Amino acid sequence: MEFGEKFKLILKEKKVTQSKFAEDTNLHKGYVSRILNGESPSADFIMKAVGYFPDTDLYQLFFDRPSKNIVNEELSTYKLDSDPLIIINDIEDKLRSLKKIMTQKRHN
Numbered sequence: 491m492e493f494g495e496k497f498k499l500i501l502k503e504k505k506v507t508q509s510k511f512a513e514d515t516n517l518h519k520g521y522v523s524r525i526l527n528g529e530s531p532s533a534d535f536i537m538k539a540v541g542y543f544p545d546t547d548l549y550q551l552f553f554d555r556p557s558k559n560i561v562n563e564e565l566s567t568y569k570l571d572s573d574p575l576i577i578i579n580d581i582e583d584k585l586r587s588l589k590k591i592m593t594q595k596r597h598n
Contacts, residue, residue, distance in 0.1 A: 492528060493525070493530070494526040494527055494528050495526075497525065497539065498526050500546055504543060504546070509522075511542065515539075516538075517535065521535075
């Protein structure tokens, strides 16, 4: 499914017309229509869409899967009073795991 088709689904799900989205984001209605009909979106369009729908996983627009499936883990909850070295080690472990996953996917 192309970006425009996926974005149409988000607009429909959120009950926002393309005209309303265009007006609220200061985009030309014709430009929004072209995006919805297959033209590649600009960085400006993408940034405005992300800002307009902050509670929507827009990662799906590009990769056809929710972002939470990238590393298959829950969000970390670091406490402000946690030892910084423990947090850094935890992040480094997660980066090593991610690198391993990405390397495996590249070779498949």
